[in-house]
Amino acid sequence: MATYPDRVADLTEYRRRRDPARTPEPVPEDGPLPSGGNDVFVIQEHHARRLHYDVRLERDGVLVSWAVPKGLPEHGGAVRLAVHTEDHPMEYAGFAGDIPGGEYGAGHVDIFDRGRYETLKWSRDEVEVVLHGRRTEGRFVFFRRTRGSNDRDWMVRRRSDPGADDDHVDDDGGPISVQVEDRRLRLSNLDKVLYPETGFTKGEVIDYYQRIAPVLLPRLAGRPVTFRRYPNGVDAHSFFEKDVSRHAPDWVRTVHLPTPGSTKDSEYADFPMVDDLPTLIWAANLAALELHVPQWTVGPRGGVRAPDLLVFDLDPGAPATIVECARVAQLINEALTADGLTGFPKTSGSKGMQIYVPVRVSAEGRTRAYARTLADRLAQEHPELVVAVMARARRGGKVFVDWDQNNPNKTTIAPYSLRARDQPAVSTPVTWREVSRCREPADLSFTAEQVLDRVSRRGDLLAGLDDAVAPLPRG
Secondary structure (H helix, E strand, C coil): CCCCCCCCCCCHHHHHCCCCCCCCCCCCCCCCCCCCCCCEEEEEEEECCCEEEEEEEEECCEEEEEEECCCCCCCCCCEEEEEEEEEEEHHHHHCCEEECCCCCCCEEEEEEEEEEEEEEEECCCEEEEEEEECCCEEEEEEEECCCCCCCCEEEEEEECCCCCCCEEECCCCCCEEEEECCEEEEECCCCCEEECCCCEEHHHHHHHHHHHHHHHHHHHCCCECEEEECCCCCCCCCEEECCCCCCCCCCCCEEEEECCCCCCCCCEEEEEECCCHHHHHHHHHCCEEEEEECCCCECCCCCECCCCEEEEEEEEECCCCHHHHHHHHHHHHHHHHHCCCCCEEEECCCCCEEEEEEEECCCCHHHHHHHHHHHHHHHHHCCCCEECCCCHHHCECCEEEEHHHHCCCCCEECCCCECCCCCCEECCECCHHHHHCCCCHHHHCCEHHHHHHHHHHHCCCCCCCHHHCEECCCC
16 A cells, blocks of 8 residues: 555555566665655656656655656646655665566656755645756645545646745635736636546646647637536536626626527527637636637627638548548548638547638528538549438448538537547647548547647647638539
């Protein structure tokens, strides 16, 4: 059993798991534990079955340890999973090397960082420290997901530097108040896991949306947003929300629009306009994991404009996958190019993908008619691959080209929006080269961290969308 921070330091579990004849890890003999200043920390990069980071704090002659799968959070308020493990000997603070296959923790270990730390709080349920390392500097709190239990699953939250005025965390780990641009927001339940399979928390959802905002917000600008909220995680009940009039702060801009066919018998709804960072963070705090938008915008007075986007939504029928969607996307792109149009592909973040086509039309029905005509033509030319009818019984092993997503009453998932899958998948803009080279579903599957990395390296692949507007051919 792991030794928790409130218990007496003990290396029994550590020794039980390791044979000094088989592993290069230090395995000290029984005897008194060394004394120290309770101020040394080390972070080790551990390439085991999955890469993770082991954070170890010297305490009472041992290294109290947590395995942090994604590493310590980098931004104030962000929260990540931290699995409490057995105490390690002080000698482990200098260990780097290879743990042989078949041994506990097999894999390569490097020292990621080390330095000194200050203790702000050390109790059974919470450990708060300030780390001063070569690569890590900041204030962190480790806390149990379920207080008072012996659960190994802890969380770690990064707090702002002591004395900073940009956020405040209650001593009990409750809601925090943060300054986002010119708005003060109160964020809650940051340690709640919304993606159980990976431990991805609400704090990490908020962190993702804050970091992706520069490329996401232009795709939401001017478009009323429909939230799909998952307050208890992706495995629990979810609901769509269009009308936010009863709970939105007064500074959230809304637009009053008709809702034909509403299941709530409401003729109108006050849709949120997510056109700035405070509104985006407010939505993320509601666990609005998915952001859905129409293919049209509204004017400054709320008037609905003609569509500015034509969309092809490609939905594979099992056993077809996104690989088959990629083949159909290429066929659509060839047709678009012949008509003088430019297609921008993106994954749906789920099973399929979409193609955005920036267009200029004078009437709302034009995009739907064009999409249907092209879908019907491809279904006739490639009946073994494409289907253009909505009947699910016809989709087996084929790709349904959903032309009806151009209905002005319908929405599609916004680019860069999270999806409610097992992992925090993202609807990701991709290149046509990536589409052409897709050979297995993993080739076009991206998580939040991967998308943030892609944007930092490649920029916004939809940056040219507004410059590629062309008139829709008549036909």
